[in-house]
Amino acid sequence: MSGDAGIIIVGAGECGARTALSLRENGYRHTITLIGDEVHLPYERPPLSKQVLLDEAGPQAPAVLSDIVLGERAIRHIGGASASAIDTLGKQLILSDGRALSYGKLLLTTGAAPRRLPNAPTGGRIFYLRTIDDALALRPWIRADMHVAVLGGGFIGLEVAASARSRGAKVTVIESQERILKRGVPEPIAETIADLHRRNGVIVKCGVAVRGIEADERRVDISLFDGDLISADVLVVGIGAQPRTELAAQAGIAVDNGIAVNERLETSVTDIYAAGDCCSFPHPLYGGRRLRLEAWRNAQDQGMLAAANLEGAARNYHAVPYFWSDQYDHTLQIAGLVDEGRTVVRRDLGDGAFVLFHLDGEQRLVAASGVGPGNKIAKDIKLSEMLIAKRVVPPIEALAADVNLKSLLPKAA
CATH class of the missing domain: 3.50.50.60 (FAD/NAD(P)-binding domain)
Structure with missing residues (x-):
């Protein structure tokens, strides 16, 4: 770290909150400041379109960080505040009320805004x-x-x-x-x-x-x-979302369909990182293709990686993209990138549930997508995610048949 100026996280959503927690879990001892433009404590967003609209009484989004946890972990939360500028030379974050906060390293998790x-x-x-x-x-x-x-x-x-x-x-x-x-x-x-x-x-x-x-x-x-x-x-x-890149762009940080970061979530400016919905990054499973993912899992995974790299770990991000949606009694799940697939193999699971396996030109599994009632597809999608991460080229006949996908995983050395 640069002295003991500490880490400032701009954006108190899922990604920012998970980063702050992970920093403390990893043993980081300097100051952590989490800044959010909402007055609320950090909370989960997926329930907003479901439980919060459906709950009969006392609807609320599950908190990611409570006041108790913030106090126990010594995480400073500044709510109802927005950042107006970054002084990259002086390493200060300027808030809209004029306050200037010094940082050793800065993480931008500014998220996305509805189009x-x-x-x-x-x-x-x-x-x-x-x-x-x-x-x-x-x-x-x-x-x-x-x-x-x-x-x-x-x-x-x-x-x-x-x-x-x-x-x-x-x-x-x-x-x-x-x-x-x-x-x-x-x-x-x-x-x-x-x-x-x-x-x-x-x-x-x-x-x-x-x-x-x-x-x-x-x-x-x-x-x-x-x-x-x-x-x-x-x-x-609900016509999509746009990454919130204004703060980064004003500071001269590179933007490319989001705040542009490398495989370690580093921006073009030293000691400034970005993660979550606001950033685009190269993915090694897809030939270094630059992606921007608006997904709860990605926010969590990148938050934890950002915490490690803010402390100097220099790890690359390679998690398999994952999306899900619950509608009525059905669940839709996707692991990987469907648009990378050229061959599609279908597996029927009964009760109207099915999984599609998407293979590239070399017949490597690059995605799996499924839909069905309850948890019908969950096991196959989870195992597919592991196969995608291992770059497996599975036998097509095994995907179409009732073969346990676990048997297709490489055996441990």
């Missing part, structure tokens, strides 16, 4: 979902006498749709692409999820763009280019 609708009307009936305050504001509208329109057929939009239907609301999902889950989810799984929503009463409209949106104190009207007019009580917008 906003251009020229959309303002008002209390149009919602984005990123924070616990967003979820609590939306929650009263998710009820049986409401019509909830959802713009965007990605994970967030579909999870909100499932939660709204579970509470009895009428739901319409609008997706401009020809199908839902166009990004990173294979078509057979997207079709299964679309059918699941339709069976639960959701109207799913794909391949149609929005012509205009009007909102007043009574309703939101969404006019579509196919001539339809959808009149809803509330509109939830």
